[in-house]
Each structure stands twice: as structure tokens, then as C-alpha cells.
Amino acid sequence: MRKAFIVVLLLLAPVLSAKFKPWYWYFNSAYGTRALSLGKAFTAVADDGTALFWNPAALSRMSDMQLYFSYRTDLQELSESEELSVDNILYNHSYKLKSRLNQIDFFSFTFPFHQGNFRYAAGFGFYRWLPTGFLGSSQGAVYLDETNELIEVHHLDFRGSDGYDVLALSGSVDWKEIVSFGFALQNFFNTSLLRYEYKDGNDTVIEELSGKLGSRNWVFGIMVTPAPFLTIAGSFQTSISKESQTAVSERVYDSNGALVREEQQDIATGIFLPSRLALGIRLRPFAGLMIAYEYSRHEWKPGTLKGNDPYFGEFLFSKSVKTLQDPENHRLGIEYSFPYKRTEVAIRGGCFRERALFTDVVGKPVFISGFTLGLGVRFLQDFTLEAAFMKPWGEWPEWGYLRPSMTTRSLFQQDTFSLAVTYRFRRLFSR
Numbered sequence: 001m002r003k004a005f006i007v008v009l010l011l012l013a014p015v016l017s018a019k020f021k022p023w024y025w026y027f028n029s030a031y032g033t034r035a036l037s038l039g040k041a042f043t044a045v046a047d048d049g050t051a052l053f054w055n056p057a058a059l060s061r062m063s064d065m066q067l068y069f070s071y072r073t074d075l076q077e078l079s080e081s082e083e084l085s086v087d088n089i090l091y092n093h094s095y096k097l098k099s100r101l102n103q104i105d106f107f108s109f110t111f112p113f114h115q116g117n118f119r120y121a122a123g124f125g126f127y128r129w130l131p132t133g134f135l136g137s138s139q140g141a142v143y144l145d146e147t148n149e150l151i152e153v154h155h156l157d158f159r160g161s162d163g164y165d166v167l168a169l170s171g172s173v174d175w176k177e178i179v180s181f182g183f184a185l186q187n188f189f190n191t192s193l194l195r196y197e198y199k200d201g202n203d204t205v206i207e208e209l210s211g212k213l214g215s216r217n218w219v220f221g222i223m224v225t226p227a228p229f230l231t232i233a234g235s236f237q238t239s240i241s242k243e244s245q246t247a248v249s250e251r252v253y254d255s256n257g258a259l260v261r262e263e264q265q266d267i268a269t270g271i272f273l274p275s276r277l278a279l280g281i282r283l284r285p286f287a288g289l290m291i292a293y294e295y296s297r298h299e300w301k302p303g304t305l306k307g308n309d310p311y312f313g314e315f316l317f318s319k320s321v322k323t324l325q326d327p328e329n330h331r332l333g334i335e336y337s338f339p340y341k342r343t344e345v346a347i348r349g350g351c352f353r354e355r356a357l358f359t360d361v362v363g364k365p366v367f368i369s370g371f372t373l374g375l376g377v378r379f380l381q382d383f384t385l386e387a388a389f390m391k392p393w394g395e396w397p398e399w400g401y402l403r404p405s406m407t408t409r410s411l412f413q414q415d416t417f418s419l420a421v422t423y424r425f426r427r428l429f430s431r
Contacts (some may be wrong), residue, residue, distance in 0.1 A: 028298065028327045028354060029053070031106045031127055033070045033420035037374020037388035038333025039350020041294040044223070044233035044280030045333075048422060049108035052125040052168045055235045055278075056182030057221035059121035060174035062112045068125075070105040070386075070420035076136075078412050084402035091151070092143045093402050099136030103128055103163070105418060110170075119174040121182075126167055132160035132192035140401065156198040164213050165190040177225060184219040188240070188273075202255045211246040217273065231282040239299070240273035274298040274326075290335045298327045300357065325365060328355040333372070348374035348388075360396040361407060368394040368412070382424050390416040 032050035035042035042050070046058035049068025078097040083090060108125030141153040167189065172182030194209045221235040249264040278296035285291070333350035349372060356366040370392030378384045392414050397407035 028329065028357065029129060031070070033072075033105075033386040033388045033418040034348070034374065034376060036072075036390050036416065036418050037348040037350065037372050037376075037386070038292055038335060039331045039352045039372050040329070041280060041292040041331035041333040041350060041352075043221075043235055043278040043294050043296070044231050044282035045290070045292050046221075046223075046233070048420075049110055049123070049125060050106050050127075051110070051182075052108055052123055052170045052184045053106075053127065053219070055221035055223060055233055055280075056123075056170045056172050056184040056219055057174075057180040057223040057233065057235075058172070059110055059123055059170060059182055060112055060119040060172035060180050061177060061223070062110060062121060065112065065425035066108075066110045067423045067425075068106065068108045068110070068420065069422075070107075070418060072103065072105040072416060072418040074101040075099075075415045076101075076412070077414070078138075078410060080398060080408050080410050082400050082402050082408045089144065091402060093140065093400075094143075095138070095140040095401070097136065097138035099134045099158075101131055101134050103131055103133055105420075108168075117176050119177075121170075121172040121174075123170045124168060125170070126165065128163045129166045129186075129188060130192070131163040132194050133163055134194075135159045142402070154198070156196060158194065158196045160192065160194040163190065163192050164188060164211075168219075170219075172221075174223075179225075180221075180223040182221045182223075184221075185216060186219060186237075187216045188213050200252070203260060204253045206251045206253070208249045209246065213242065215240045215242040215273075229284045233280045233282070235276075235278045237276040239275040242273075274300045288337050290337075292333045292335075294329070294331045296329045296331075298357075300326050325355065325357065325359055327357050330354075337376075342380065344378040346374075346376035346378075348372075348376065352392075356394070361399055362397065364396075366394060366396045368392050381426065384420075384422040384424075386418075386420040386422075388416075388418040388420075390414075390418070392416075 030036065030040045031053050032042065032048060034048055035050055035054065038045065042054045046055040047062065049066050051058040076099045080095040082093040106125060106127045108123055110121060110123035112119060112121035136158060138156045139153060142151040143149060144151065167187045168184045170182060170184035172180060174180040192211050196207045198205055217238045217240050219235060219237045221233070223231060223233040225231045246267045247264065248267060251259060252261040254260050276296060276298050278294060280292065280294040283291045329352060331350065331352040333348065335346055335348045337344060337346040351371045352369065354368045356368055358366060360366055370390060372388060372390045374386065374388040376384060376386040394412045396410055398410045400406050400408040
């Protein structure tokens with residue numbers, strides 16, 4: 001009877017529910033190895049190929065053409081644990097989600113040229129706005145506390161491919177490295193695919209979700225340097241309101257691998273991409289040292305994600321996500337660079353505190369905090385190799401599985417590794 005009681009509780013708990021909340025963090029985009037190593041405080045720095053995203057005004061301050069490429073790996077983990085006593089017998093419930101994401105982070109080519117007191121620049125870049133190429137699994141299980149006997153287990157495997165990508169075209173103008181303006185046109189395209197596989201009794205259920213997004217928006221940037229040691233900058237990204245199409249399919253196979261049921265439907269979904277405002281400051285108190293700070297905010301509005309789209313809608317934004325809120329970021333980065341033999345070495349570090357897109361189950365804000373470390377080495381003025389490590393974490397309450405009317409603590413952590421290479425074509429077209 002006691003076992004039946006626990007089994008019923010688990011079967012009533014949605015396998016997917018809001019356990020993919022860490023993925024919502026990707027709406028708060030950040031690109032580039034150096035940017036990550038500086039705690040993502042990059043709006044007032046933006047001196048590599050990722051300036052197309054962070055602040056296109058910085059493009060015209062580059063002295064050489066640049067070819068930039070970065071790659072990153074994200075390792076995520078979300079865990080929960082809970083206890084319940086029934087007739088003096090203690091039951092333990094544990095849940096853990098693990099996912100890995102490997103992807104090209106950013107690719108760009110920037111082309112500055114000078115004429116008199118003015119500098120101009122153009123560039124294009126490719127990057128992934130919202131990744132769906134996650135690979136991983138989640139599992140929830142209930143054990144007897146005394147004997148560690150397994151009562152019930154739910155397991156889910158998932159993998160994705162591609163994602164919603166961006167092709168950006170940018171231009172910039174600078175006057176005497178005092179005032180710079182820039183813009184970037186972001187073209188969103190591509191189709192994402194997510195695949196989930198889990199057990200339903202003796203049957204295997206496979207769900208595939210594919211969506212297509214095509215639209216564009218603008219990024220505008222400004223950079224002002226009133227003194228050699230001080231730079232103030234800002235950028236603004238416009239919003240997008242767009243209808244999207246999502247295809248949902250479900251196939252059920254029995255224990256012998258025979259197809260039992262197959263369903264498919266197309267769903268029209270309204271998607272709103274928020275505007276983003278970022279303000280930054282960069283200080284150079286003495287040679288070799290740089291300190292950067294950034295405040296940014298994404299403006300989401302009510303009904304941002306509407307419809308029944310399984311990726312953007314009710315599939316993830318279940319009752320466990322009380323409301324959406326505007327992500328708000330405070331970021332700080334420090335870099336110290338020095339010559340070493342025939343190279344230039346930069347040691348970097350940073351920290352951040354970011355208010356997440358979602359609130360917890362009682363409607364309170366959720367915050368993601370973390371630190372970053374990085375290293376950059378420039379060879380012969382042409383090649384720059386960079387590496388970065390980022391460690392974010394957070395915790396918030398979720399509704400319990402064994403006690404659905406009470407909350408349990410959910411712990412999130414992630415390890416991000418990023419590598420980048422930059423090649424500079426030395427002033428080939430400057431005047």
C-alpha cells in the first residue's frame with residue numbers, strides 16, 4: 001500500500017514540468033571568450049569581433065581587420081532532494097538533470113579603415129541566439145530510507161540540434177577615438193529541433209519539437225572617451241514580435257520496438273524577443289590594468305511567450321513558473337596585461353549577479369551569480385589565443401514531488417569553457 005502511494009504521487013508529477021528552467025538563462029545572451037572571462041562586462045570594452053553584438057560602435061576603434069572565431073562547451077546540472085514520512089517509514093526522493101551543449105559561439109570578420117580624423121568600419125558575424133543542441137538526461141527516483149530500496153524511477157533522455165541563429169551586418173564611425181557610433185542589423189533564421197525520449201510504463205515515448213523563426217532587429221551603440229583612462233558606452237537592441245511555426249510529433253513504441261501510436265500537429269505561436277539596454281564603463285587607472293562594469297536589462301512584457309508551443313510555451317512554462325520578469329544584470333571584470341618575451345599576456349577575472357527571466361513558485365525573483373577566469377596570449381601582433389572559464393550557480397524553491405503542496409530547494413550550477421582565436425590583418429587598407 002505504501003509503495004502504491006508513492007507510485008501514484010510520481011505518476012501525477014509531470015516528467016518535464018519546469019525542470020528545464022536553466023535553459024531559460026540562454027535568453028540572457030552573452031558571446032565571446034574575452035567577454036566571458038571579464039564577467040560579461042563588455043559593452044564598454046568590445047574590442048574584438050563580438051562587438052557586433054555587444055556594442056557595434058567599438059568596431060571603428062579597431063586598428064586592423066580581424067577574423068574572429070570562438071567555441072564553447074556548457075555543462076549544466078540541476079538537482080533536488082526531498083523526504084517524506086508515511087507510517088513512520090521515511091522515503092527519499094532525488095532528482096537530477098544533466099545536460100551538455102557544444103557549439104560554435106561566434107564567428108565574425110571586421111574591416112576598419114581610416115580617413116583623416118574619422119575612422120570607419122564594417123563587419124559581419126554569425127552566432128547562435130538561442131541554442132537547442134542540448135544533450136543529456138534527467139532522472140527522478142524514490143528510495144526507502146532504511147534499506148535504500150528503489151521504489152520508482154522516471155528517466156528522460158533528450159538531445160537537440162541546430163538552434164535559432166543570427167547573421168549580423170554592422171557599420172561604425174569614430175571621430176578621433178573620442179566619440180563613436182555604430183549599428184548592427186541582426187537577421188534571425190534557421191530551424192531548431194529538440195528530441196525527448198522517456199519511458200511510460202513498458203512503452204518508449206519519443207517526442208520531437210521543431211520550430212522555425214525568421215525575423216530581424218537592430219542594435220545601436222555609442223562609445224565616448226572623455227579622457228584616456230575613461231570610456232563610457234551604451235547599446236540598445238530593439239525588440240521583435242513575430243509569429244512562429246512549430247511542428248510537434250509523438251511516437252510510442254512497445255517493449256518489442258513496434259510502433260503503437262503516432263501523432264503530429266503544427267502550432268502557430270506568438271514570440272516576442274525583448275529589447276535590451278546596456279550601459280558600461282571602462283577604467284584604465286595605470287598601464288596594463290583595465291576595470292570594466294556593466295548594467296543591462298531585457299524588457300520582457302506580459303504575454304511574452306504565448307500559445308502552446310512546446311519549447312516557448314506551456315511545455316516549459318508550466319505552473320511552476322509563476323511569472324516572467326525582466327532580466328537585470330550587474331557585471332564586473334578586471335584584466336591585467338603585460339609583455340612576456342615576444343608575446344603579450346592578459347590575465348582576466350570577473351563576477352556577475354543576474355536576475356533570471358523566471359521567478360520561483362511563490363513569485364520571488366531568482367538570481368544567478370557566478371565568477372569567471374580567463375587568459376589571453378597575443379603572438380607576433382597577428383594571432384591571439386584566448387581561453388575562459390565561467391561558473392554560474394543559483395537556487396530557488398520548487399513544488400515537491402512527494403509533497404506537492406510544499407516546496408523543496410532546487411540547486412543549479414554550470415561549468416562553461418570557451419576558446420577563441422583572432423587573426424589580425426595589419427592595417428592593409430588604412431590611410
